[in-house]
Amino acid sequence: MIDTDDSWPSDIVPAARKAAVDALVGSRLRLCREILGWTIEDMAGALGYDATLLRDYEAGRVRVSPVDLTEIARIFQIPMIWFFVGLQSPEGSTANAAGDARAAALSAGEENVAGQHLALFAEELSTIRDPSVRIMLIDMARNLARHFK
DSSP: OOOTTTOGGGGGOOHHHHHEEEEEHHHHHHHHHHHOOOOHHHHHHHTTOOHHHHHHHHHHOOOHHHHHHHHHHHHHTTTTGGTTTTOOOOOOOHHHHHHHHHHHHHOOOHHHHHHHHHHHHHHHHHHHHHHHHHEEEEEEEHHHHTTOO
């Protein structure tokens, strides 16, 4: 859905930030479709949407409306938040400063704990039978790691 509703104060969020969110959501939508092995036409049929619109969503050229994103998440059986995993905080935010401080505080002892957490994660991940869910969790962990370095 293209953001054309003048009743909302859409100028609060800078255009570059909107474009970054649209691109991320689109890339996550494409990744989800590819994990399932679906073509764009498969997804269009499942959602009842035009394939051209879905291509525009995936390319970030058209903003996915909250209603459409809810339906897409329902079809894929994933939480909506998954489409936003990997979203970077705006530059200069306190979230980035806090993340940098946490990263600087990582000591040798904490690295050992991190290794134990990795082993626990791998053990739990191996119990999940659905490969698409395992891939989604690995992808989420990768994006979280990038965000919190």
